[in-house]
Amino acid sequence: MKNELRPPSTSEKRKEETPPLHGLKTVCVSTTASIGEGFGYLKAAAVGLTKKLTAKTEKEATDADLQVAKMQVDAADHAEDIKNGLD
Numbered sequence: 001m002k003n004e005l006r007p008p009s010t011s012e013k014r015k016e017e018t019p020p021l022h023g024l025k026t027v028c029v030s031t032t033a034s035i036g037e038g039f040g041y042l043k044a045a046a047v048g049l050t051k052k053l054t055a056k057t058e059k060e061a062t063d064a065d066l067q068v069a070k071m072q073v074d075a076a077d078h079a080e081d082i083k084n085g086l087d
Contacts, residue, residue: 026086033082040075046070 048068055061 021036030083033079036082037075037079039074040078041072044071044075 045068048064048071051064051067052061055064
């Protein structure tokens with residue numbers, strides 16, 4: 001009888017508020033973001049290699065390296081933004 005009158009605990013409230021498939025959705029979105037990040041890295045590597053092979057000067061090759069680094073950072077930032085949006 002005593003247990004029926006007590007207010008629900010925080011963990012019980014959270015269980016009631018959280019949809020049953022929320023954990024699965026979180027894992028799927030996080031995995032998708034990580035895979036997208038990997039494709040971003042592959043794209044950066046392909047673009048960088050192409051630009052380095054077609055570079056006529058040392059400056060163009062250096063610019064290609066800088067662009068690869070920027071593209072990799074952008075891919076990582078995008079994936080992180082998606083994962084942080086899950087909270």
